[in-house]
């Protein structure tokens with residue numbers, strides 16, 4: 001049965017990070033919420049996320065988690081990161097604090113655990129969650145959404161009053177909306193990709209390196225980072241250009257890339273040369289490098305996030321960004337708070353969606369630009385003498 005836009009009913013596509021938080025916020029405000037997720041329930045069969053094992057959670061994201069009643073449960077598994085631990089080529093390290101004290105820190109959270117916590121909270125609040133339901137088409141005129149079960153290809157239909165696209169960077173709802181009108185969509189690929197590796201706990205079961213820091217190995221045009229996990233491992237992310245870049249004046253000494261570092265043996269040679277202090281910490285380097293996928297990095301720009309009162313996009317579906325400011329999820333959580341507030345403030349949904357876009361689109365653009373700039377800072381400036389001096393003065 002189609003719903004009427006007067007129903008205070010919302011259908012959310014995607015039960016990832018933003019979908020689960022938005023569902024909770026809306027149910028708490030008295031909305032009736034259905035959430036459709038393409039994957040299986042991660043609480044039954046384990047998380048099959050396939051990218052970025054952990055994430056930096058900042059105050060912007062925690063604000064939304066507090067409103068959703070999820071902050072305590074999330075923080076129980078979060079690891080504090082006080083600052084950046086810079087690993088120089090010669091093995092020296094330097095902790096650059098984010099703020100003056102532990103009131104200004106960020107937190108490392110495990111994506112799979114976070115998603116499970118948020119789903120539990122959404123369901124307990126009263127949201128109806130449907131798994132193995134991938135949005136495959138939308139009849140906007142009759143307000144019917146079509147879903148496909150990836151297990152057997154079967155088709156299912158559900159009526160909706162309005163759809164919210166929390167279905168990530170490859171949003172199927174965005175594709176459906178684009179058939180109804182120009183969204184002004186463009187994707188800019190960074191030309192650099194990433195590979196995840198793991199630092200296991202040390203022999204006595206403790207963290208192998210300082211746990212309360214975001215570790216960075218800046219190397220000019222490329223870098224490694226490592227974030228701690230509560231089970232005392234670290235997830236290392238190696239960022240490299242996709243193709244070899246010639247070094248000015250030294251053609252024989254090219255910047256490594258995923259085109260030249262292809263095998264586990266190549267990866268070991270790179271680590272021996274450029275990340276020597278990290279190498280003994282990653283015993284399964286060759287295995288991780290050859291078995292983990294290489295992730296692409298891109299920025300998604302959209303000029304229009306909604307289709308009158310039928311549908312609206314948020315989170316990565318509206319504004320995917322490169323991960324160098326650690327703000328994609330945090331920004332998606334801020335979107336959830338803003339959309340819930342606009343939906344409550346305006347009876348007219350098209351006006352609420354338009355007000356949501358007017359508030360959030362400029363913010364998303366600003367964070368997208370900062371995320372691109374921060375790649376340069378992280379890989380090239382945090383070990384720079386002038387930069388270190390400037391930070392020392394700021395904190396003196």
Ligand code: FAD
Nearest residue numbers: 014016017018038052056135167168315316326328329330
């Ligand atoms: P997603 O988390 O992608 O969730 C989308 C959901 O929709 C998924 O569950 C998916 O299965 C589902 N779905 C997809 N298609 C369909 C369909 N057709 N029908 C139904 N469901 C569907 N952000 C930070 O804030 N801090 C960080 O430190 C950070 N680090 C990152 C590191 C890397 C390497 C990457 C790639 C990203 C990082 N991000 C970080 C960004 C963050 O991952 C995203 O911004 C965040 O996941 C966006 O949440 P979302 O809910 O919009 O999308």
